[in-house]
Amino acid sequence: MNLIFFGGSFDPIHIGHLITARDIAEELRLEKVVFIPAYQAPLKEAHRASPKDRLAMLNIAIRGEPIFEVSKMEIERGGVSYTVDTARELLKLFGRKPAFLVGADSMLTLHMWKEPHELVNMATFVIADREGKAEKVKRYIREIFPHLKPGKDFIILRTRNVDVSSTEIRKRLKEGRSIKWLVPEKVEEYILEQKLYII
Numbered sequence: 302m303n304l305i306f307f308g309g310s311f312d313p314i315h316i317g318h319l320i321t322a323r324d325i326a327e328e329l330r331l332e333k334v335v336f337i338p339a340y341q342a343p344l345k346e347a348h349r350a351s352p353k354d355r356l357a358m359l360n361i362a363i364r365g366e367p368i369f370e371v372s373k374m375e376i377e378r379g380g381v382s383y384t385v386d387t388a389r390e391l392l393k394l395f396g397r398k399p400a401f402l403v404g405a406d407s408m409l410t411l412h413m414w415k416e417p418h419e420l421v422n423m424a425t426f427v428i429a430d431r432e433g434k435a436e437k438v439k440r441y442i443r444e445i446f447p448h449l450k451p452g453k454d455f456i457i458l459r460t461r462n463v464d465v466s467s468t469e470i471r472k473r474l475k476e477g478r479s480i481k482w483l484v485p486e487k488v489e490e491y492i493l494e495q496k497l498y499i500i
Contacts, residue, residue, distance in 0.1 A: 305427055307402040308337040311355050312348045314362045315470055315484045317463035321429050324460050325402055326368055335370045339382035349471055350497050352376045361487045383415040388424045400425045405434040412445050421446050426455040431462040474498040
């Protein structure tokens with residue numbers, strides 16, 4: 302594995318996303334982490350920032366980091382962004398199973414995703430466990446997807462717990478509070494210039 306895909310709303314991208322991606326890349330000696338912002342994530346409310354703004358913030362956040370890239374594939378596809386559709390597209394593009402970086406909490410909802418059994422057969426998962434949920438995730442996979450093999454179909458990696466969330470950042474902005482150091486400096490500048498999340 303030398304390439305991993307990291308999907309999400311990134312509404313907005315913050316230091317927790319970036320630190321997790323960097324830690325996983327170092328742990329697995331990856332050549333590339335590709336961020337894929339969703340046009341609309343299926344299990345979330347409508348995003349607060351537009352696809353264009355979220356894409357712009359991601360590009361600003363990863364500037365100067367050679368192992369990070371951004372893909373517009375889900376944004377260009379439009380509609381609800383289902384991982385199974387992205388996996389099909391990537392499989393066709395690369396001719397091999399794509400690997401997705403997901404958090405432990407997201408992994409525990411996999412049965413609610415579109416065509417989950419088809420998805421797990423055409424992709425591998427790198428699961429970032431920042432809250433010590435490895436045993437819970439393993440138990441869940443054994444119960445719901447018993448044919449998946451640890452180390453082959455999924456890997457669970459303990460990552461540091463960076464206690465920052467996009468929800469908190471949006472709330473702070475709405476309340477007129479600072480988001481300094483929660484997002485990269487240039488992302489903060491973009492958010493303030495575009496007056497994002499203040500309403």
